[in-house]
Amino acid sequence: MITPGHILKEYFGFNEFRSQQEEIIQSVLDGKDTLALLPTGGGKSVCFQIPALMQDGICVVVSPLIALMKDQVFQLKNREIKAAAIFSGLSYHEIDVILDNCQFGYYKFLYVSPERLKTEIFIERFKRMKVNLIAVDEAHCVSQWGYDFRPPYLEIAEIRKYHPKVPVLALTASATPSVQKDIIEKLALKKYSVFKKSFIRDNLSFVVRREEAKYPKLLEIVQKLKGSGIVYVRNRNKTKDISEYLMQHNIKADFYHAGLKSSERSIKQDNWLKNKTQVIVCTNAFGMGIDKSDVCFVIHMDVPESLEAYYQEAGRAGRDGKLSYAALLYNQPDIDKLQERIDQKFPPVETIKNVYNAVCNHLGIAVESGKMLSHNFDIMYFSRQFKLDATAVYNSLKILEQEGYLQMSEGVLLPSRAIFRVDKLELYKFEVANSGFATLIKSLLRSYGGIMDHYTKISEAQLAVQMKVSESEVIKQLNLLHKNKILTYVPANDKPSIMLLTERMHESNLYINTQYINQRKKTINEQLQAMIHFMEQKTVCRQITMCMYFGETDAKACGRCDICLEEKRKQDAEEDFKNAKSYILQKTKNTWVKTEDLLPKNAHFAKQLYKEVIRFLLDEKKLMTNDKNELKSV
Numbered sequence: 001m002i003t004p005g006h007i008l009k010e011y012f013g014f015n016e017f018r019s020q021q022e023e024i025i026q027s028v029l030d031g032k033d034t035l036a037l038l039p040t041g042g043g044k045s046v047c048f049q050i051p052a053l054m055q056d057g058i059c060v061v062v063s064p065l066i067a068l069m070k071d072q073v074f075q076l077k078n079r080e081i082k083a084a085a086i087f088s089g090l091s092y093h094e095i096d097v098i099l100d101n102c103q104f105g106y107y108k109f110l111y112v113s114p115e116r117l118k119t120e121i122f123i124e125r126f127k128r129m130k131v132n133l134i135a136v137d138e139a140h141c142v143s144q145w146g147y148d149f150r151p152p153y154l155e156i157a158e159i160r161k162y163h164p165k166v167p168v169l170a171l172t173a174s175a176t177p178s179v180q181k182d183i184i185e186k187l188a189l190k191k192y193s194v195f196k197k198s199f200i201r202d203n204l205s206f207v208v209r210r211e212e213a214k215y216p217k218l219l220e221i222v223q224k225l226k227g228s229g230i231v232y233v234r235n236r237n238k239t240k241d242i243s244e245y246l247m248q249h250n251i252k253a254d255f256y257h258a259g260l261k262s263s264e265r266s267i268k269q270d271n272w273l274k275n276k277t278q279v280i281v282c283t284n285a286f287g288m289g290i291d292k293s294d295v296c297f298v299i300h301m302d303v304p305e306s307l308e309a310y311y312q313e314a315g316r317a318g319r320d321g322k323l324s325y326a327a328l329l330y331n332q333p334d335i336d337k338l339q340e341r342i343d344q345k346f347p348p349v350e351t352i353k354n355v356y357n358a359v360c361n362h363l364g365i366a367v368e369s370g371k372m373l374s375h376n377f378d379i380m381y382f383s384r385q386f387k388l389d390a391t392a393v394y395n396s397l398k399i400l401e402q403e404g405y406l407q408m409s410e411g412v413l414l415p416s417r418a419i420f421r422v423d424k425l426e427l428y429k430f431e432v433a434n435s436g437f438a439t440l441i442k443s444l445l446r447s448y449g450g451i452m453d454h455y456t457k458i459s460e461a462q463l464a465v466q467m468k469v470s471e472s473e474v475i476k477q478l479n480l481l482h483k484n485k486i487l488t489y490v491p492a493n494d495k496p497s498i499m500l501l502t503e504r505m506h507e508s509n510l511y512i513n514t515q516y517i518n519q520r521k522k523t524i525n526e527q528l529q530a531m532i533h534f535m536e537q538k539t540v541c542r543q544i545t546m547c548m549y550f551g552e553t554d555a556k557a558c559g560r561c562d563i564c565l566e567e568k569r570k571q572d573a574e575e576d577f578k579n580a581k582s583y584i585l586q587k588t589k590n591t592w593v594k595t596e597d598l599l600p601k602n603a604h605f606a607k608q609l610y611k612e613v614i615r616f617l618l619d620e621k622k623l624m625t626n627d628k629n630e631l632k633s634v
Contacts, residue, residue, distance in 0.1 A: 004029075007050045011079050018043045020195050025050050028133060028169050033189035035139070035170045035180065037196045040315030044171045045072060048135035051169075052109065053081070057132035058102055061111045064138055064150055066409055069111040076109060084454075085111035088374045088409045088499045092121075093488060094455050097419060099125035101454050114141070114152035115407045115501055117159050119372060127162045134160070136187060139170035140308070143182035144519065146175070147306040147527055151404050152501075157188040173315070174199075174308040177551035199311070199550045203318045205560035206542035207327045208535050214301055214329045218242070219249055221327055222279060227296030228272070231281040232313055234302040242301065243281040256282040284313060293320040300328045303338055306527035307534055307549050323560070330535055338528055346399070346521050347392050349512045355396035356405065358386045360504045370500045377408075377498040397498070402520075403512060407499045417455045417490045418444065418478065424452065430486055437486075439467050440477045444487075455490070538563060580613040585633045588623065592630040 004025045008014050017025075020036070021043055027034045028051040038044050052059030063069050069085040076083040084098045084107050102110050103125050116122050134156070140146040142153035160168065170183050184192060211217045222229065233239055239255035246253035254277045256268050271277040273292055280286065284304070298317040304310040310328070318324030347355075362382055363375045379397075383390040400406050420427060431438050443466045448456045460478070464471040475491075482489040534545050541564050547555035557564050587593055595614065600606040614631065617623040623631050 002054060004050050004054065007053050008046070011049075011053065011081065012046065017046075020197050021047055024169070024195050027193045027195070028167055029054065031165070031167050033168050033170075033187075033192040035183060035189065035192060035194045037172055037175055037180070037194075039197060039199065039201070040173045040312050044137065044173070047171065048133060048169050049076070049081075049109070052133050052135075055132040057130035058105070058107055059109050059133040059135060060126070060129075060131055061109060061135045061137060062114055062117070062153070062156055063111055064114060064141055064148075064153075066113070068137070069113075073109070073111060081109065082107045083109035083111070086116055086122075087111075087113045088115075088407055088497050089414045089493060090374075091488075091490060092372075094417065094490065095121060097454050103128050105130065106454070113407070114150055114155060115499075117152065117155035118501075123159065123162070126159060131163045131166050134163075134166055134168045136168060136170045139172040139183050139187070140175045140179050142170075142186045143175070143179040144516075145178045145182055145523060147308045147524070149402065149520065151402055154186060157186060160188060174311050174550065176308075176549065180551075198555075199547045199552050200543060200555055200558075201315065201318065202558075203321055203323050204314070205323065205325050205558070206314070206546070207325060207562045208542065209327065209329050209562070210331060210535075211329045212331055214331070215242070215245055217329055218299060218301065219246065219251075221297065221299060221325075222246065222251055223249075225297050225325060227278075228275055228292070228294050229279045229297040229299065230286070230295060230313075230316060231279055231299045231301060232284055232286075232304075233281065234283065236283060238301070239281045239283060243279070246279055246281070251279055252277050253279040253281060256280055256286050258283065284309070291319075292316075294322075295319065295324065296322065297325040297327065300326075303328070303330050303334045303531065303535070305338065305341070305524065305531065307530050307546065308527070310531065310534075311546060311550075328535065335532060338531075342521065342524055342528060344391055345395050345524065346517050347396050349514060351392055352396040352399055352512055353507055353510055355388065355393050356400055356505075356510060357507060358382075358388065359397070359406075359498065360500075362386070363498070365500065365504045367506050368503045371503045372499060372501065374497050374499040376493070376495040378496065399512070399517065403516075404501055405505070405510070406501055409497050409499075414490075414493045415457045416460060416492045418448075418451060418458050418487050419455045420444075420452050420487045421485055427486065430484075437477060437481065440474065440481070443467055455488075538566075576609055577613060580610050581617065584610070584613060584617060584631075585622065588631050588633040590632075592626065592628070592632045594628075594630050598631065 004022060008017065020038065024034060024036045024047045028048070036044065036047055038047075048059060048061065066087045069087060073083045073085045084102070086095050086098055098110070099121065101107055112122070136142070136153075136156055138148070141148050141150040142156065143149060156168070160166070168187055168189060170187055170189070172183070175183065180194070209217060218231065231242060233242060236257040236259050239257050243253040243255040254268050254271065256265060260268070268277070268280065272280040295317045298314050300310070300313070304313065314326035317326055359382070360370070362385065363370075363377070379393055380390055383393050397406065397408055401408055422430070427441065431441050440463065443463050444451055444458070447462070447466065448458055450456055460471050460474045463474045467474065478487075478489040481487045530549055534542070534549075537545065541557040542561035543558040544555045547553075559568070584598055587598060598614065599610050614623065618625065622634055624634055625631055
């Protein structure tokens with residue numbers, strides 16, 4: 001009998017499960033709806049991958065993060081498990097082929113963005129798929145009380161009616177009690193089990209420092225800790241500035257953000273993973289899905305907007321179980337900027353509508369057209385062309401996204417793809433009649449198995465080497481084959497995109513829910529206040545404060561955070577003071593003793609302490625002195 005342990009060993013190479021993984025897997029295998037709260041690095045993906053592999057049919061994984069989807073599909077394919085992902089940037093024909101293959105059992109996993117769930121093409125194929133599990137990653141996105149609410153997540157409950165007996169597994173790293181309740185309600189979980197791993201990180205030391213000059217403090221921390229680390233900032237320009245500052249001080253550092261070319265990002269990420277780079281300075285998207293266990297510190301140079309976001313990002317340190325550090329450096333301007341950002345996040349309704357119309361005009365989309373078509377979109381170029389503030393444009397687009405009108409995606413490399421559109425007999429006839437294409441056709445068939453049946457990633461450079469021609473010649477031939485409808489060729493794309501989820505609305509029909517906007521603003525403000533409280537309070541252990549926010553009330557003081565260490569220092573100082581006082585009073589009892597004879601030898605700090613104690617005892621009239629500078633207890 002095949003067990004979850006067998007699958008874990010065979011496909012993932014591990015001998016034992018992490019905490020609660022096996023119980024979550026068993027709950028899913030028992031057919032129960034399940035909510036699992038596992039911290040960053042807790043191994044959430046295994047919880048749906050193993051039960052899906054143990055059963056007939058396909059697992060549909062809903063995820064909002066394109067980079068994470070691509071990474072997990074890549075990892076599964078490396079393990080010879082058939083998986084595919086559907087997200088913005090793919091053509092209608094590519095999506096059609098993927099869904100066809102899902103329907104007929106070719107794939108074991110299908111990753112989809114939540115926006116896809118309400119499209120007709122998806123629903124019709126989904127009805128006919130043999131689904132064994134619906135996994136909802138980043139499940140906090142379904143909750144309006146969460147820090148990253150995504151209205152399209154509400155469609156998940158709608159698609160359940162097509163497979164009412166299929167269980168749902170909802171996974172998240174951070175959710176407050178109100179968010180947990182909302183997840184259960186909005187996903188319509190029935191007879192459900194809830195698994196929560198404690199939010200306590202036994203090996204993680206939280207340190208918060210109010211610093212006017214952050215760069216020197218950052219350098220001090222990095223030099224002291226020495227190991228592999230992440231430095232988070234908000235601004236893309238700052239990633240480069242800080243990495244250069246660290247390099248000037250002989251730290252092997254590099255910078256990373258979504259605006260870089262995909263090839264650059266891959267090289268930078270790979271160098272850091274292999275410890276060729278010690279410190280990666282990046283925006284907060286970095287780290288999603290990256291399994292690097294030896295990160296010994298995560299430093300935030302800017303304040304995150306919520307404790308949920310901070311907990312997830314800080315949790316990328318110390319996955320190997322060794323003592324690690326999460327340091328947050330802040331000052332008053334940081335708090336002021338955050339409050340300002342909240343106000344900017346919610347532009348006036350008139351601005352939102354103007355941005356929507358300008359974007360549609362820019363992309364050439366007529367009213368009542370454009371649904372589900374993806375367009376490359378450069379927000380800076382667009383803002384300059386229409387003389388609009390880029391921040392207002394971005395925040396307007398985010399609200400339009402949350403209202404379900406469009407979907408934005410950062411530039412994520414879509415490599416070149418191809419699929420033959422004719423059967424083998426027609427292909428053979430074409431090859432005989434057009435011998436100039438024979439070498440390319442043979443190279444494609446030999447190098448890319450499955451290219452007759454589904455879209456396959458291809459490398460023009462690799463084909464050029466095999467054919468002993470230039471890469472431009474390969475691209476020219478591929479385009480001619482595409483033009484002649486022998487194959488469909490989709491060149492690589494690495495640009496941000498926008499896709500309308502509905503036909504373009506006339507301005508009078510574009511409804512913006514101001515009540516929802518006001519509620520979101522209130523929720524985000526509350527989250528910001530919780531973040532500020534976490535930073536500013538100086539009396540309660542950081543770990544306890546964090547756990548209480550997530551509804552865990554029995555956490556004990558960690559003994560490692562800056563507050564615990566300061567408390568320990570105070571207690572030690574009090575104990576030292578008490579011991580010095582006792583020693584001095586005992587030595588001077590009924591006898592005169594020279595002051596220098598009471599002071600410890602060769603210990604400057606201890607001498608200072610004893611001098612303070614002597615002054616205290618004199619002030620308290622418990623010691624008296626004579627003209628020889630001698631002391632005696634009273």
